[in-house]
Amino acid sequence: MGSLTMAEASSPGRDLYLTAGGYGCGVCHGPVANGSGQAGGPIRGSTREAFEKALEEQPTMQLLVNALSRDNIADLSRYLESLAQMPLVELVYTDPGWSIEQAPVAKGQTVQMVVFNDSFGDLELDLQAFGFAPTIITPLDTVVLEWVAEAGTFFLPDNGLLVVSSEDICVH
């Protein structure tokens, strides 16, 4: 069982992640520091040292130095480090098919699942098998789910199949 990300626990780090600099870190690094194919790349699990180094050395990040206090940096680092505990599963729907990218997942581990609707139609997801209410992902929107990986086969729209075995997760 899990909860939709929109209900994802708010924390000072998470809130800052969504707003820092006026645009939020996610614009360059994805909604849950997963990269999402954007220029900043994934920063899940990034340490405070790496963050401070980036603020010092990378031109885009240097501009943020004065916008972040020491406490802000500590809060953001805590949030990014906490994400390392949740393997990432990224599912992308492009009319008409599914693709998946994933970190290694152990059975029973809590996974953060990012579902991106890269199409111009609504995507109706029946997530009851995952323990979620059915949801509609509007065009180009992303939904993030936290979910305990259980073995099984789950149906996705347009004849997609998500198969979770004891070793991995794949999509057909």
Add this chain to the structure above:
Amino acid sequence: MRLLILALSFLVGTAAAESITVYKSPTCGCCAEWIKIMESKGHDVKVKHPFNLQRTKADLGIPKQLGSCHTAVINGYLFEGHIPEQDVLSFLANPPAGAKGLAVPGMPQMSPGMAPRGKRYSGFKVIGFDVNGKFSLVNQY
């Protein structure tokens, strides 16, 4: 001669200078790079740094799925993110009925203001959005 006239009319057509207002954050470097590109093409850009950029975007009517760093307003139309100048001009030359504007969501590496100067744009879509909240594919790089 005919060719020359054609060439000239093409130049005049693409060189129409626009008056652009850009809403951005003072900490955004790539926004400034996009603005430089637009200025180098002869457009007049006014920059605004609102106190709450995300609220400004929401008030202007940028759909959250299409968000990027900066928002440009030209002739009442909205242009979100790193949109190539050519797509902005094509849109303004013939705005579809009900259209609100264009967006390049997020921060694609090889988009104007992000890519090294002179490099080919690639790996992103230009999305149109309208008054009914409908999205459409306008161009793909």
